Amino acid sequence: MSAAPIRSVAILGGGTAGWMTAAALSKALSAQGVAIALIESDAIGTIGVGEATIPTIHWFNQLIGLDEAAFIAETGATWKLGIEFRGWQGEGSAYFHPFGTYGLPGDAQMLPHRLIRAWNGGHALDIEQFSLTTQMARAGVFARSNGDPRSLLSTLGHAYHFDAGLYAAFLRRMAEERGVRRHEGRVTRIEQDGQTGFIQALTTERGERVAADLFIDCSGLGGLLIEGQMHAGFEDWSHWLPCDSAWAAPTAADAAPPLYTTATAAQAGWRWRIPLQHRVGNGYVFSSKFQDAEAARSDLLAAIGTPTADPRLIRFTPGRRRQAWIGNVVAIGLSSGFLEPLESTSIHLIQTGIGKLLSLFPRQDCATLLAEQYNRVFAQEMEDVRDFLVLHYHFTKGRNEPMWQACQAADLPATLAYKVDHFLGSGRLMLRQEDLFRDASWFAVMTGQGLRAQGHNPMLDSMSAADNLRHLDAVRAAIAKSAAQLQGAR
Numbered sequence: 001m002s003a004a005p006i007r008s009v010a011i012l013g014g015g016t017a018g019w020m021t022a023a024a025l026s027k028a029l030s031a032q033g034v035a036i037a038l039i040e041s042d043a044i045g046t047i048g049v050g051e052a053t054i055p056t057i058h059w060f061n062q063l064i065g066l067d068e069a070a071f072i073a074e075t076g077a078t079w080k081l082g083i084e085f086r087g088w089q090g091e092g093s094a095y096f097h098p099f100g101t102y103g104l105p106g107d108a109q110m111l112p113h114r115l116i117r118a119w120n121g122g123h124a125l126d127i128e129q130f131s132l133t134t135q136m137a138r139a140g141v142f143a144r145s146n147g148d149p150r151s152l153l154s155t156l157g158h159a160y161h162f163d164a165g166l167y168a169a170f171l172r173r174m175a176e177e178r179g180v181r182r183h184e185g186r187v188t189r190i191e192q193d194g195q196t197g198f199i200q201a202l203t204t205e206r207g208e209r210v211a212a213d214l215f216i217d218c219s220g221l222g223g224l225l226i227e228g229q230m231h232a233g234f235e236d237w238s239h240w241l242p243c244d245s246a247w248a249a250p251t252a253a254d255a256a257p258p259l260y261t262t263a264t265a266a267q268a269g270w271r272w273r274i275p276l277q278h279r280v281g282n283g284y285v286f287s288s289k290f291q292d293a294e295a296a297r298s299d300l301l302a303a304i305g306t307p308t309a310d311p312r313l314i315r316f317t318p319g320r321r322r323q324a325w326i327g328n329v330v331a332i333g334l335s336s337g338f339l340e341p342l343e344s345t346s347i348h349l350i351q352t353g354i355g356k357l358l359s360l361f362p363r364q365d366c367a368t369l370l371a372e373q374y375n376r377v378f379a380q381e382m383e384d385v386r387d388f389l390v391l392h393y394h395f396t397k398g399r400n401e402p403m404w405q406a407c408q409a410a411d412l413p414a415t416l417a418y419k420v421d422h423f424l425g426s427g428r429l430m431l432r433q434e435d436l437f438r439d440a441s442w443f444a445v446m447t448g449q450g451l452r453a454q455g456h457n458p459m460l461d462s463m464s465a466a467d468n469l470r471h472l473d474a475v476r477a478a479i480a481k482s483a484a485q486l487q488g489a490r
């Protein structure tokens with residue numbers, strides 16, 4: 001006989017992860033009458049950074065029924081069409097990782113091969129001219145996909161920059177309206193069943209006791225339940241991603257916020273610049289092995305000018321929990337692991353945590369097979385993101401500072417080495433169905449980081465080299481025309 005259904009869920013933590021989880025569960029479980037409680041401590045506070053997203057944010061906002069106009073107004077959001085990487089191939093270099101695809105509709109997989117063939121034939125074509133999204137980002141004009149697969153506009157993609165604190169507050173109102181009960185106070189006592197190891201209840205310093213069938217650990221980097229109580233263990237990825245610290249500081253808002261995040265390589269890491277409506281978020285992610293915190297703080301301030309609040313220092317270890325679901329505890333957000341925000345993936349990973357939890361939602365026995373599947377997919381997702389980040393760190397040029405030299409000399413994870421070998425050999429992007437970043441992203445970053453494929457897909461050889469160039473000219477002209485029309489229609 002099946003175990004009884006879950007009747008109550010307790011979420012520990014009211015940061016972005018906690019309130020995203022509360023908003024999604026309260027929507028998805030409303031028909032089942034599951035009671036949802038959230039415990040957070042104002043005294044502990046939240047990490048308070050996390051402002052750039054990737055296009056997968058759309059499905060989450062749709063899932064919870066969020067109106068885009070209200071979301072933009074409430075969270076100080078701006079449009080984001082991609083990320084500009086500055087200095088990763090030496091001072092003065094820059095490349096763009098656009099959301100959306102390259103070329104014409106339906107050309108996403110073949111266009112990289114067309115370009116590789118032209119480049120190898122000695123033609124210095126500019127990759128940016130083959131992406132409508134990049135053209136709009138460079139022009140500073142926002143345009144969105146029209147969803148029509150026959151239209152060039154369908155190659156556009158976008159996400160947002162937003163104030164994660166305001167987003168959490170917005171989601172909190174939504175979740176509380178749907179019946180989520182918030183408890184304020186630091187959790188000081190955790191009751192655990194001696195036989196099953198399941199968590200039974202959390203008690204705050206005020207003496208409030210919250211019992212539940214299922215606990216979601218959104219308590220931040222420390223992972224109070226998943227690590228402190230369930231001893232999940234941590235897989236440390238510092239040997240590939242040496243940065244373990246960040247200074248964060250806001251500056252005054254731009255008069256005309258750019259439509260992209262900037263990630264600028266620096267002495268012992270890189271700086272982010274994220275334009276919001278009401279301020280600019282800045283930060284310097286650095287390796288404390290290669291630069292001390294005071295020197296890093298000075299470097300950030302020298303780059304951004306006068307901040308509107310004191311810089312804050314955050315320490316972290318890159319990597320993931322060995323298990324994100326154990327017994328009746330599921331870790332979502334920073335409690336499950338952390339990868340630096342180079343490709344703005346943390347909020348995405350919160351979403352996928354929620355998505356996996358909903359699709360594997362357990363009964364009261366929390367069947368171990370469900371946890372096993374969750375952990376399997378979780379590990380894969382984290383490793384995919386890790387590999388994409390390591391790609392940036394490993395293949396820099398013209399950066400001779402000790403940290404960058406160490407990254408250039410480090411071995412690649414085998415999974416990344418496999419992708420790189422395929423690309424260098426035949427221009428192929430070996431992606432699995434589940435990979436988060438798709439052809440356009442890998443192609444943009446591999447090319448931007450200086451990787452040059454030696455060959456192209458032989459299917460293209462049914463066309464002469466001259467015809468390939470003519471095709472590329474036509475693509476470039478169509479994109480330029482569309483970009484001009486969109487700018488004119490502004």
Ligand SMILES: Cc1cc2nc3c(=O)[nH]c(=O)nc-3n(C[C@H](O)[C@H](O)[C@H](O)COP(=O)(O)OP(=O)(O)OC[C@H]3O[C@@H](n4cnc5c(N)ncnc54)[C@H](O)[C@@H]3O)c2cc1C
Nearest residue numbers: 013014015016017046047050052187220333334341346347
């Ligand atoms: C430097 C940096 C830059 C980042 N930039 C980005 C970005 O651009 N894009 C992106 O997607 N992500 C980014 N992130 C990640 C993003 O900040 C987090 O994923 C997101 O904020 C979620 O955090 P969280 O809710 O898991 O944890 P937190 O914000 O740390 O929240 C933890 C919660 O748990 C509560 N809590 C903890 N212990 C207790 C206790 N004992 N009792 C009661 N309550 C407790 C706290 O009060 C708090 O409410 C960045 C992270 C860092 C470190």
